[in-house]
Amino acid sequence: MEEKTLNLQKLNGILKSVIKISPDLINDKTSPETAENWDSFNGLMLVTELEKGFSVRFTIDEIIAVTCVGDIKDSLRHHGINI
């Protein structure tokens, strides 16, 4: 499978396990406003899991800047992840 698809699956898997959201409902606009379980605490859990999953480390500015799934992808791309 293509690298990008794999990474996307990985991201959706992490979102599913932390935010408890079904992958069919995930799109770039998914945000704390639309996902019920995406509170500030789960947001931080998400950081930890994404860092583990993609072997990256976000800066505190990047963490604060994230408002939706699209932002997460941007950040990951910024760290060289093909997604």
Added chain:
Amino acid sequence: MKIAILSTFTIQMILPKLKELSEKDGFNHEIKIFVSYNLCSKELTDNQSEIYQFAPDVLFLFIDLDSLIPEYLDLVKIKSEERRKVIDLKFSYLLAIVEKFTKERPASTIIIHNFSVPSYSPLGIADNREAVGLQRSIQDLNRRMEDYFKDNNSVLVFDYDGFTGSYGKKNIIDRRLYFLADIKIKAEYLELLAKNYLNYINSLLGKSKKCLVLDLDNTLWGGIIGEDSPSNLKLGPNPPGNAYLEFQKVLLSLFNKGILLTINSKNNFDDAIKVIREHPQMVLKEKNFSAIRINWQDKATNIREIAEELNIGTNSMVFIDDDQYNRMLVKSVLPEVLTVDISNDPTMYADIIKELMVFDTANLTQEDKVRSKLYAEERERRELQHNLSDFNDFLQELKMEITIGKADESTIPRISQLTQKTNQFNLTTRRYSEAEIKSLASNTNSAVYHIHSKDRLGDAGIVGCAIINIENDSATIDTFLISCRVLGRKIEDALLHHLISEAKNRGVKAIIGSYLPTKKNAQTQNFYKHHGFDLLEESADQVLWILNVENYNSTWPEFIKININ
């Protein structure tokens, strides 16, 4: 059990870990987390606060250094003498809130964290050249807490500094999460903290493990007896034998604090015992083992037999075996046994045991420390019993001497422990914390007795206790139990006799004894009947017996020498 955690920062994430781990141990504790932004003062000084409403049996009080001494870095500006005063002040604050809690909830236990000593001081390498450097002032605070609460049965100090030191003070915190959300412990370390907490809970519940069941080949030594000659076994100062040597040393230290060591090995008995007896590098000797099973039976059956021989529950046993098949077998047949997944890396064996955290008790009684020795003596007793045909002759021969006394400061920990641990000869199986025993002992309407036994083979220590509540001319036996180690020596008769005599002296006319049936105490169901009590009331969960004290005219078991304290 109701468990509260009161912390000065965000620690809610520990809740699911605590639940998961305690459910694995078979418990369904009610756990609540409280976060305080006022140094816990409102939560603990206001007896209407949510904590008191929750009424916890155990409270973990986790005040961290940043909250207690936010001015830590400013301590650099003041002299040693003044630093001491700051610490005095902080210490008296802690004391005040802890004592308020113990006063409001005398039967609860509070476990207070000590403070993680910062690895940084602005004084740098000069810090320890001052009379009281910055780091030293925090160490002093920890020391004072330890000293002050040492003899307080309701307050335990959790060595948080040891915890952070062992995993690394810098590893534990993710500064981004700290600055973003006041999170001071990373998730993976919260899990370890939860494990540490449960070690306390299980110990307070009397659920600590008592016995290690050990495989031999590739566990106590490297190599296989059936395949290698004894001189080729890996055990000694050179690698990899030194890893096994270290493992044995750790096991011996557990033996010396009272944990029973037993052997469960598939081998020819003669070959294996020869190694234990004769291998010059063996740290563990035959006399360190309370039970030995070296045979070709399956290991689960052996574990059951060992439990029966030692009169302990399989749920108090820990099984160590390098062989995955044996571990799987024991896990599926005896899930209540703690089967430890040791890898095939002997260099980690010692550390795995050290990190198990299942053998702890909050207070080690004298009985605990010599328990493993007592079991060896017990084996001698069994042999003696075989040699003497008549049981009474055997008891005569033992030259038993028992002492009965009332609970006091020095005996309360052991009495509480007996109520927690005794299952078989226990009429009511009521569990009491040390604080509860203490309050019963000081109540004029109740009396708490303990019984101490020794004989020519050794001193067994305190082996039983009884609690009786007296109101005017009637009395109720709340608790009556004898450690299974000494059962069948009429010690129980002596204790009951004393209880009745004392009650009689206080003008009691009728004594009620209750039997609360459990899965394990069936042997006590007719105890009162055999001692002249009449049946008063019987239902599925309780049988009440009554004794008309006037009619009681039994005497002491004559072959026992009895001292009354």
